[in-house]
Amino acid sequence: MAPPASWIASRPEISVEDAAAALRRWWGLDGDLEDLPSERDRNLLARGRDGTPTHVLKIANLDERADFLACQDLAMARLADADVPVQRVLAAIDGRDLIPLGDPGPPLARVLTWLPGRTLASVQDPSSDLLTDLGAVMGRCATALLDFDHPAAHREFPWDVLRAPAVIGGVIDEVADPDRRTLLESVLDRLRADLVPRLSTLRRSVIQNDANDHNVLVSDDGRRVVGLLDFGDMIHSITAHEAAVACAYAMLGRDEPLDVMQSIIRGFAGECPLTADEVDALPQLVIARLATSVAMSARQGRLSDDPYLRVSEAPAWDLLARLHALAPSELRAASC
Template identity: 35%
Template sequence: MAHDLDAAIRAALPEAAVLSAPPAPVQPDEAADLLRQHYGLTGQLQPLSGERDANFLLAPAGGGARCMLKLSHPDEDPLVADFQTQALLHLAATDPDLPVQRLLPDRQGAASVRIQDAAGRTRVARVFSYIEGLPMPQAPRSSAQRLNVARMLARLDMALAGLQHPAGARELPWDIQRADRVRPLLVHVTDPARRALAEAALDGFEQRAKPRLATLRRQPIHNDFNLYNLLVDPAATECVAGILDFGDMVQGPLVNDLAVAASYQIDESSDALASIAAFAAAYHAVSPLQAAETALLLDLVRARLSMVVAISGWRAAREPDNAPYLLRNNAVSWARLAACAALTPEQVQSAIHAACRLSTPEPLHA
């Protein structure tokens, strides 16, 4: 029965195969040899956690700024890694002051290099600058911090505009454009009330948002602006000091990036409507939103939250030893889904437009 279920899920969400691929660790001595051979770098290596890639922090011998070695998973298409590489190069040219990692070239001046690991598998190796800062989940939360996250995302999206890459059209598991594909994963949600909550969110996405996605502005987006991918200044925790992990980038509707970020910033214990509206208004102040985007934002936010609980629940069932890490956003995502359940797209659009001091347009009818 379990085998049949896995087969059905793979058929519905084939792009999720990379998420269920077994780990492909790299030994520190292998990483040290690679750094020495290709980058001329030596020093003290420390393994870092990573969902798919093998990562190491290097403290260079003789001092100097720390850097990070990243080795892509062998099951990941090198084209996906190149999308991330080109995005960082593009950002260095369009907004060099953005707090993102910078690529350190190898001895031949290349931004990345393909290597064969100890098992003979092809992987993409890159070395990044290391951004110092406090991970946002370890910092106090505040309304000022939330608004600064929205402003930073808007600035990032403006800097990404104009980037073109063939990997942008690839189907990736965390793409809201295909949120309805996670519905079979909800079989792992044993609580009927919770499952109904997620299914209702996916229903709203299918009925109202999905048919209109093709009409919205499109560009490359970060697609994973969650707290674990953001650093803050330890001395001023309302300030965003670093943006990490471009591994889930896609070419998609611009508003999807806002929806992803907003889904992690909802104050589930307070007024969800007010927090969504304030977050969207802060984004709008830097990068103006269009009426068609504000009309769909609620359904896109709820779709993202449904994806979080569906994909994390499925992966935790498959990888029980890694369940605490996989489910780290699960409980709060259910709370946020519940906080948004009674809201309507019209309410959210009106609240956003009021916060932006814009007139509310006529509602879009299904």
Template identity: 35%
Template structure:
């Protein structure tokens, strides 16, 4: 396997962290006391804190194998985004008692992790709600605002290797090699060849910047009253510098419909994004294929990880079935019809 595939973030499970240890760290580093309850996470140890001060927080402890520079990259991105757009609904990184944004702590199991405390954003997770056009449009607008705020953010670790990075989907080949033979594997392998030959060469000429890169419905909070307004964009753990259009490809892969044109619902999100962060013709031209690539990645990576960690498979596979279904329906639509629709949606003429 390649160095990318044996990345310890994905190939090893970190020792669990007890709630009692989390509350001790909360007091030691932030001077706060509260009750901790664990939150699901693919890599980190995260806790919801109900503080005795009446406030709520999220306490995060990175995976011991995560590069410290990457943690710094993610942390300072939050600070940068809120400095550029203070009303963005993203978590606020709260300083330690000594004013530092985070701390390296020694854990009971002998490992070292980076400790961070974030504000807790209220709201209902998007995956629990009935979807609507207004809701999708507001989400697109909010995502566009985030990318505008991150437009000038630079960091030495922004190019770190990440398994979920669409621009390097070729890194999935060793995972596919371990996948049992069958019709699904054949579809995924064929698309990966198409990506490498036809899609990847185009990406180098597109606009690039740091993006959130994981706007799935579990990472979106919505106002529970109007069920439209985006109340929170959370989990910045998959951030990377990439072609800007990859941001929309990820988001759209979770917004497909069961209609003859599965992009019609994603189109509402795209329209909201485009109104705030205008797309270029060459970006619209490649979006369909990037959405398909993300769907292939989701099916491949989650299937591979679930086989290794069956005890966490329900969490790992939460988007697998929908992604495979979306991949089949989007493939049936075809590139020509899909791209024509996307150009009309963005009120552009012709195809780049």
């Protein structure tokens, strides 16, 4: 996958009318379409004639590879069988899962089922039970993918925690605020000292890698997780990072972020038992994700004025500062 500058430049440009025509031609579906937010693709929600959401038309970034989209679909099928609430692929009329709208060539399009629910980001004060359920869902996800592999999941990707020090170090100079830049430099020094030496001791497998609070759907009563969206960041990396990503975003804006971490890790470990090395590394994995997030936001903010690309930036900076100020012993206690 290309770097962020290319993601933005190569987002597919296709009108709603042309997208609707493609949906009719290739999938035999009629209905109104409306845009959904996306970092690098073009996603459109399809509604039936009665206005009910039915499907999502996903038009991939022009730089996206067909084998990686196939990898995503295979992983989602496996997760569905493992009782992880994910979308299903709807085959086109001719039986193909992936249609090249360039006829031939990109952009590549596919249709996924719609999952009802509201985003975790919309839940003002998630309960411990909900957070534990989030951890359990991600634990089932990690366990189901432990013996799953695909060549396309082995790729260079800036959201891979194994590349976090290089990614963060490469954009520090683009952080305009001097206090934030100093914070990020200090965080990077600690990651190099505390996390990097441990990475070789941690299990590796394919992970979903993007359980942010906009990709997690919860029930209307806010008690359980009912959907996990978007496998575009999937990668072969550190297994425990699946829990760390969920923690990082669920902790944003919370009064007691370490309590959030404890609840999620408890649920995760119940479905995917963690090794002692993984438990010890989890707080630094969380910090690595937050630092990557603010670093990527700094770069993307210079390339596009799309607010979705910076939706988590301010709370991520705040949480990063809070966690970095804590003693390592306090952080490790929260992961046990």
